[in-house]
Amino acid sequence: MTLTVSVWDLRAGMHLAEDLLDGRGTLLVPAGTEIDDSLIARLENFGLEQVDIAEPTLSAEEQAELSARRLEFLTRRFAMVNQDPIAQRVQAAIARYFASGAGS
Known part of the structure; x- marks a missing residue:
């Protein structure tokens, strides 16, 4: 898969x-x-605006760590609106999306 x-x-x-x-x-x-810093400079000199990169493959441990960081961010982001039922539903939907691995 590429990005x-x-x-x-x-x-x-x-x-x-x-x-x-x-x-x-x-x-x-x-x-x-x-890709290293030298190549990035060369790509800029070529006048390229974007390139396709190989999507990194994460180990199960890295995936779990990424999921935990995302859920922590999500919790912090929604802390101010935790009493709002619509915000709670949005937060739950995003958490399910992250948990499914689709956001990886």
Whole structure:
């Protein structure tokens, strides 16, 4: 699975999902290349605005940690409206979405 990401949102450690080619079809950067700060600067110089990256695969432990962080954020975000029944339903729906793994 791939994600399309703005060049300005790239972070070191991500991996390109597809070959990057110039207008003539010449290979600039092969798929699978790990992104580092130098490559980000090169992509900006190429004038690229976005690239496809490989979606990272998380271990079960990393997935559990991510889910816990998301639920903690959700709880903090809705703390001010915890007495509002509509906000409670929205919070519950978002929590179910996160728990399903669809938001990963």
